[in-house]
Structures are given as structure tokens and as C-alpha cells.
Amino acid sequence: MTSESVTETPLRVRYAETDQMGIVYHANFFVWFEVGRVDYCRRRGLDYHELEQQQGLHLAVCEARCRYIRPARFDEEIIVQTSLKRLRRRSLTFSYRVLRMTDRAVLAEGETVHIVVNRDGRPRSLPASFARLLQP
Numbered sequence: 001m002t003s004e005s006v007t008e009t010p011l012r013v014r015y016a017e018t019d020q021m022g023i024v025y026h027a028n029f030f031v032w033f034e035v036g037r038v039d040y041c042r043r044r045g046l047d048y049h050e051l052e053q054q055q056g057l058h059l060a061v062c063e064a065r066c067r068y069i070r071p072a073r074f075d076e077e078i079i080v081q082t083s084l085k086r087l088r089r090r091s092l093t094f095s096y097r098v099l100r101m102t103d104r105a106v107l108a109e110g111e112t113v114h115i116v117v118n119r120d121g122r123p124r125s126l127p128a129s130f131a132r133l134l135q136p
Helices: 028-043 048-054 128-136
Strands: 006-012 057-068 077-087 093-102 106-118
Touching: 006 028, 028 048, 028 057, 028 077, 028 093, 028 106, 048 057, 077 128
Parallel strands: none
Antiparallel strands: 006 077, 057 106, 077 093, 093 106
16 A cells, blocks of 8 residues: 555544443444545545435445454544555445554454445446546
């Protein structure tokens, strides 16, 4: 991954995201992936509102995975690195790495696969203008 192809989104672990031991509940990593993905798209000029409201298209998650390497803890500063791994006519695959900010230790790695669908949930092609924006 080159630096141009990766966005870094800083976050701080909130108390509500942790369990009784102060460790982040596993499902919150998927929420952070979404934060990173939206930030990636925004920084490249893709407006989710326009895609949904004007184009009538949505990026539906059809697959998600996460490999947990180290725990994230309450009040730690973290970075969500996001990159576009694969762009096809009707699908996109994003990759993620969650790092602890202080030492850049990798806490988790993951991927989400999205299918472009219309309001009725039928597969559609991503407009070329949006595809060009997403490419590094």
C-alpha cells in the first residue's frame, strides 16, 4: 500500500465501546471500519448522500471479516487505516488496519466487501464518475 492509497482516521476509544475489563468489544471494530470507509470516500470526493439520494445507489455489505491481534482499551488513541483493495463494476473491497497511535502496534486487520445496489436491493453498476474518484 502506498501512502496515497491509504487514509488514516484518528479516533479515541470511548468508554461505551468497552466491556467491564476496559477492553473494546469486538463488534466495535466494524463500526470503526465504517468510519474509516466513509472518511476514505469523503477525502476522494465521493459524496455518500449524492450516491444515495441522487443516484439511488447504496453500498451494501455482503461480507465482513476482522482478525483481532491485540486489544484496544478505553481512552487509547487509535488510527484506522483504510484502503480500496479491489474495485469492480458492481463491487468494492476495502481493507482496514487499526493501529494504536502511541506505538503504531497493529490491533486488528479486516476487510469489507460491498455490492452496489439500487433502492430495491438489485445489483447495479457503480457510475464511472464515482469509480474514478475512489481509485488511488
